[in-house]
Amino acid sequence: MRIVLLCACLLLAPVIAAAQPQPPKDFVAVDETLPGEQIPALPLIAGAYGFIWVVLLGYVWSIGRRLRTVEAELAELEARRRPPVGGAAGGR
């Protein structure tokens, strides 16, 4: 009896599967898009360009600030190492 039931299930399985509704094979075009599904492009573009400009200006400012600090330190060190002008003559 079990074997008969198993055979019946195996034979009927493809028939049952074929009877199921099939999903569409191609995309179906619609004229309208639901308002909730629309993603506005402008804020994304503004975000992308804005991010680049803000970070870039911040980076340039940061390099300029660091460069000024280092160059001031360098000038001070070089001035310290340089012998004073007329220092030897003044000492005599």
Add this chain to the structure above:
Amino acid sequence: MAPWIIDAAPNEATMGLVYKIYFFHMPSAWMFLVAALAAGVASMRFLFFKKATADGWALAAAELTVLFGAFTLVTGPLWARKAWGVWWQWDPRLTSSLVLFLMYVAYLLLRRYGGPGSDKLAAGMAIFSMFNVIFVYVSVNYWRTIHPPTSVVPTLPVEMGIPLWYCVIAFTLLFIVLLKMRARLEHQRARVEALYLAEES
């Protein structure tokens, strides 16, 4: 001038207006890869040819890799949100780009907090990371990915190609200027350090 040229470019048929992010995204991505290569080459010169100034160039290029990498990894998802419907996909191009970016973040952290000898260790890391550039570039052509392939650039219509190449030239010049500025900072720092050492001795 760039905003007018980009504004004059036509919209793309399927992506519409949002594809205009491409004019900044693609040059940023190129400079990201160029900076990573420059950091690797300079690190090779520093490590194998003992060129002391090359270390400054490597550090400058590594910082620019992180800068342009951030531009690429921020503008890409903003574009993807509209074009693909998702912010991020773990596909080969995006994932390898993120890995490359993180490698150079690690390089900078190592240089900042690694202490004495970190320059040589970081140079080795930059050389290792440089080879990921090849993987990032070819990933879209060898693996199935939703990211546009490299063949998109040469096949662009003229009215889209002109703003793109204008932006590529602008970003290349920007990269050169920033690299020189940043390397100058490192070279001046090296001079300050040498003067302090001379004073102590």
